[in-house]
Amino acid sequence: MPKMSRLIDIAEKLTPELSTTEVYPVQIVEVLPDEEAFQGWKVQPVDSLESLQHRSFSKNESFVLDFGDHQVGYLNLSLKPIGSPPDAPLRLKLIFGEMPCEIGESFDEYKGWLSRTWLQDEIINIDVLPAQIRLPRRYCFRYLKIEVLDTSRKYTIAFPDIHVTAVTSGNGSGIAPLPDRMPEDLRMMDKIAIKTLQDCMQTVFEDGPKRDRRLWIGDLRLQAQANYLTFQHADLVKRCLYLFGGMTLEHGEVSACVFEKPEPLADDTLLYDYSLFFVATLYDYIEATGDMDTLQELWPIALDQLKLAAGRLDDRGIVKDDTTWWCFIDWHEELNKQASAQAILIYALKRGTELAKRLGQEEIQHWIDEMTLLASDAALAYLWDEQQGFFISGAERQVSWASQVWMVLAEVLDTSSNAALLTHAFNNPPAIGMTTPYMHHHLIEALILSGLKDKALEQMRAYWGEMVKDGADCFWELYNPADKRLSPYGSNLINSYCHAWSCTPTYFIRKYFLD
């Protein structure tokens, strides 16, 4: 399907200006192995920043700067040779780390299956000194290690100024302070969640400013929900919706992610759930803004997603589970996606009917409602295991947390049955657990929807609260309190430690816990 250039033009016109802030490091530190510390690395202050003004460095000397918080931006380096006029270039290695592990462990040993190019290091050669340089790439880091690979015998190198020009499209000046009665741990969670969201807000809602630095619809949906309660940058959501809507795939499917540069381009990754989230994200946007022009423009694309997804239902009304499709749900190798997908289809249909209603499209609304009924009845008939008291998924009748959570969110059962289902799951935990903050978000939302707010709060504290205790500046892409080096990519170096889908504590706190 060709790009719809009119929609892309609208998206491009909504590209935000980024605001910049100059941020200076706060201290010189070292990163040391420590079995007690998170991921085995401890950060220890070694000197004041001011001490850097009195030092210069020779071949093979290095130091590590701590910028005090997570930064997304451009590095500025002032380089001053000390000694004779520099008679040879300067060669530096720069290593940027969101986390201490990135400073402590060698990137050369990286054996993960995601591209090593996501690890942020540079070797730069500078011919002319003194120099003021600004590295052209954007980095994402709290820690910066500078290694002097070589100067010459005639000079050493000093660093009179090092700072980062931090960038974001999220202006936090309008975010309301939390009421005084809010407990301190929730305040901290809210603050870190907002920082996470802000650092992901660039010219789109990025999934993670370190990796993948681009717009995924699964992340977008949650970012947008948090955004309406914090930064209120509705135009950025609109831009993202128009990017997805303007570049669908072969049969009209909304792609799972899009690229902005060198020109807007849809990725060839197609995920059943992510395409459906276009409907849900559009619904949330309309709820937040009432922007009917956008609804009219994007509705045909949203409706296509419902039709395409419904086309996957078998004769019974159940989403076909075979080897030809991809559905995300959670990072879990053994998770069967059928029941979750069924639930997400129902979840999206229920939002679709509201949009059709707003547009007065009765015939379409009728079709959607029929599909909803079909899929819901089929779910109860074929995916509900009365004996176990759980929804099952796939030919192996797998019981997972994901299936229960998504069926709750799809509201296939009534509220009290949903509450009973989740309570049953806590008492008899399904064999297939949850992996990501993204899946944990949906658990919290499901608990609240079922009237289990206390349990929701307890779970937020057990998950995001533990991340805070483990030193998170921003909330992480991946976290398992029981396995803190967890990575689905084969190395925790490549994990994103500021990740959009983890930013929702602020959404929960501000939506459900203010009164």
Added chain:
Amino acid sequence: MPKMSRLIDIAEKLTPELSTTEVYPVQIVEVLPDEEAFQGWKVQPVDSLESLQHRSFSKNESFVLDFGDHQVGYLNLSLKPIGSPPDAPLRLKLIFGEMPCEIGESFDEYKGWLSRTWLQDEIINIDVLPAQIRLPRRYCFRYLKIEVLDTSRKYTIAFPDIHVTAVTSGNGSGIAPLPDRMPEDLRMMDKIAIKTLQDCMQTVFEDGPKRDRRLWIGDLRLQAQANYLTFQHADLVKRCLYLFGGMTLEHGEVSACVFEKPEPLADDTLLYDYSLFFVATLYDYIEATGDMDTLQELWPIALDQLKLAAGRLDDRGIVKDDTTWWCFIDWHEELNKQASAQAILIYALKRGTELAKRLGQEEIQHWIDEMTLLASDAALAYLWDEQQGFFISGAERQVSWASQVWMVLAEVLDTSSNAALLTHAFNNPPAIGMTTPYMHHHLIEALILSGLKDKALEQMRAYWGEMVKDGADCFWELYNPADKRLSPYGSNLINSYCHAWSCTPTYFIRKYFLD
């Protein structure tokens, strides 16, 4: 001594525009170990350049391009991803080699004492693909190895265009062709010498475009001599003289080298012989151009060099040899520099008197002539060993080639005695030999000055002719036919393989061998 900003301004106004030429690689090659090949590395063609249009590369794949000749310039790379939209940055390693050894041997093993930063390699990360990039630094190379350090599992990378924008300030269109009768080997030597000079002609006469990429007066003197007979870019010589003249050291000494950027700056390296070559280079420039304005402006600085150098004479009229001075002469750890320095003082005084004469400064001319006589008589009285038939140098009465050659060039003896001295040296070679093409240049000049043109030609063929047989595209900084891995820096990787002081075969051929 402060910079004389008026002189620097004149120099800066003479900064030439560089002409550019787009140069494309000619073939894909591999560099293989071969004990028979120069420095142990053989270059073997493996594929046509055209084949690159049909290939793309994954993680850890690499290829080596041969640009067919030595290049100085900026690399342009066109990068085209093949497969899915590139979902991760591209990381490339680029290794630039003037010589096969730079491709064959790992820079990581480099243990030489000059800065490793002279070795030309880059690791670059490209976030947005496809891309047309031009690397900001200038490189000097014939061979380019491109290693794909990583892409991602979703794409490979193709290189539809790779070329270099070669730069020089030497315009060869006015260089007269050699007469038909000129033997083929001398034509080849002339051609390579001109290419060497041209690649060193940038915004100054650089010593070597790979290393040190800057203006040394020892190189300048020889480049200027070759330039008057080839490129005839007199203004570039003038610019260089003004740079040296405008930035003298503490007591008014002309520095051995100057930097152009970030702003003109004299190096703190002071060499007795190099300061004196300011006089000789000015003399040659005036002979070539008759530019009396420049002579009047720079003469006081030239005269200062004669006075400062004469101030080093002891009561006998001999240059003091102690641990407080530096004099270059040749790259030879054991060489005593006293006699050569004495000779270079006389050589410079003799050119100084001609300049004083042109300016009608009789009193100064008289002083110079007296100094010349004093230094010459002292050389004969104290440095000439009648029994050995050689000039000796230093307290150890060392006999070196350098002392004999420089005393011939200083014309301390008459022409027939000089011829006899050099013949005697060939028959009874001094223990301390010659190392660099720079020193060999002076041998050739001394032979010609002594009427031994046949011997001069034989020596040119034995030295530069051997370099040609060893595959030189440009003439090298260092060469010893008996030890082809020779480097005074601890590694032949760091040698400059296009070096100004080796460019003089064209000067000899065009000045002395046209008739």
